[in-house]
Every structure is written in structure tokens, then in C-alpha cells.
Amino acid sequence: MSKQNLKGKRVAILATDGVEEVELNEPRRALDAAGAETTLVSPKTGTIKGWQHDQWGGQIRVDLALDDAREEDFDALMLPGGVMNPDHLRVNGNAVEFVRSFFAAGKPVAAICHAPWLLVEAGVVRGKTLTSWPSLKTDIQNAGGDWVNREVVNDEGLVTSRRPDDIPEFNAKMIEEFGEGIHQGQRDTARVARGISRESEAR
Numbered sequence: 293m294s295k296q297n298l299k300g301k302r303v304a305i306l307a308t309d310g311v312e313e314v315e316l317n318e319p320r321r322a323l324d325a326a327g328a329e330t331t332l333v334s335p336k337t338g339t340i341k342g343w344q345h346d347q348w349g350g351q352i353r354v355d356l357a358l359d360d361a362r363e364e365d366f367d368a369l370m371l372p373g374g375v376m377n378p379d380h381l382r383v384n385g386n387a388v389e390f391v392r393s394f395f396a397a398g399k400p401v402a403a404i405c406h407a408p409w410l411l412v413e414a415g416v417v418r419g420k421t422l423t424s425w426p427s428l429k430t431d432i433q434n435a436g437g438d439w440v441n442r443e444v445v446n447d448e449g450l451v452t453s454r455r456p457d458d459i460p461e462f463n464a465k466m467i468e469e470f471g472e473g474i475h476q477g478q479r480d481t482a483r484v485a486r487g488i489s490r491e492s493e494a495r
Contacts, residue, residue: 297471299327304366306333306358306387306410310376313342313349314456315404319370322463328470330370333361335384343374358386363393368470373405373425382413392416398474400449402466404459408432408452421445422452449475 303323307316316332323330334340334354342349369391371378381387392414394401403411408424409431411417418436422445429439444453444461451469453462469475 297326298323298467301328301367301470302365303328303330303368303370303470304333304356304361304363304390305330305370305372306381306390307340307352307372307377308334308336308380309341310343310374310380311340311352311372312374312377312405312456313344313352314459315372315374315407316342316352318459319372319402319404319463319466322467323370323470326467326471328368331355331361331366333358333390335359335381335387343376358384358390361390363390363397363399366394366399367473368399369394369401370466371401371403371407371410373403373407375406378406378409382410388414398449398476400451400466400469400472400475402451402462402469404453404462405455411450412437416450420450421447422450423454424452425454448480 305320320330332355335358337354337357339351339353342352391410395416405425408422408428412431412435417432421438421440423440423442432439443458444465446465446469449469451466
């Protein structure tokens with residue numbers, strides 16, 4: 293795999309306090325090494341506080357406030373995990389819409405560990421095969437997704453993995469899919485999500 297196969301690609305990384313540091317830092321280093329330009333987007337400004345397994349970690353600098361972030365300025369989205377991080381993000385309407393907009397545009401998305409919680413909230417897992425931290429299995433199935441227990445899963449540009457141990461496989465597949473660019477399957481998923489949202493509003 294060429295170390296420059298993502299040259300010119302702009303990747304948003306969406307995170308907030310409680311993000312698992314290894315799930316942000318290692319994929320980000322892999323993306324940077326592949327030539328991508330990565331931007332840490334957060335509802336917070338300044339810095340966010342990382343998490344290291346069972347305790348607080350260091351401060352991580354935010355590059356762009358979520359309120360100022362636009363999907364059209366990026367080619368792909370990466371979602372790191374940590375229990376608190378996606379739990380905070382999934383109750384933030386702007387964060388949920390930011391995620392959904394990448395699917396609507398057909399752009400690839402990679403999510404690891406607990407990050408698929410945010411995908412569930414965005415309504416973009418129906419009909420998709422994906423994996424996650426095992427405790428999310430029922431949430432994903434209830435949202436219409438097909439949960440599988442594998443190191444890495446790719447479904448039409450959506451790359452998911454279970455845990456930090458899967459990061460090498462996650463990084464490799466993420467870089468491959470981000471390099472491929474637009475995936476029609478992502479747009480189809482977003483159309484389904486919009487249809488379900490309209491049905492819910494009509495009830």
C-alpha cells in the first residue's frame with residue numbers, strides 16, 4: 293500500500309471529551325502517514341480530554357469547532373470510540389447531522405469500538421453489516437443493522453471495528469476505502485434514514 297495513496301484527501305475526525313486516545317491517535321497517525329490532511333472536529337473549542345482505558349488521559353487540541361464544520365470541506369469521516377465520547381455526541385443534534393451528511397454525500401466513514409452509537413442515532417445502520425464493541429450489538433440490531441463479530445467490516449464505504457486490538461486491520465481497511473472515495477451505498481443508506489425519519493415525524 294502506497295504511503296501517499298490519500299494525498300490530497302481531507303479527513304474529519306469527530307470527537308469530544310472521553311475519546312479513547314489510542315482510537316483517535318493511532319488511526320490519525322496512519323491517515324497522516326498515508327498523505328491525508330486530518331482535522332479534529334469537536335463541539336468543544338480549544339482542547340478535549342482523552343481517556344486511557346480506565347482513567348483520564350491528556351489534552352488533545354481541537355482543530356475546528358463543530359459549528360464551523362461542513363461536510364463539503366472533507367472527503368471522509370473517522371469516528372473514534374471511548375464510552376463517554378460517542379454518548380455525548382449522540383445527544384448533540386449538530387454532531388448527528390454532521391455524521392448523517394457524509395452518508396448523504398456518499399462519502400466513506402470509519403467508526404471503531406463504541407463510535408457506532410453515533411451511527412445508530414444518525415439512522416444510518418439499517419440494512420448495513422457492521423461490528424462494534426460487543427455491548428452495542430442489540431442497539432445496532434434494533435436499529436436495523438446486521439451485527440457481526442469480526443476484526444473489521446466494510447459495507448459500501450462504512451468501515452467498523454470492535455476494539456483497540458483491531459486498530460491495525462481498521463487502519464488498513466479505512467485507508468483503502470477512503471482512497472476509493474464516493475460510495476453509492478452510503479447515499480442509499482442516507483435515503484433510507486431520511487424516509488424513516490419522515491415516517492416517525494408523521495406519527
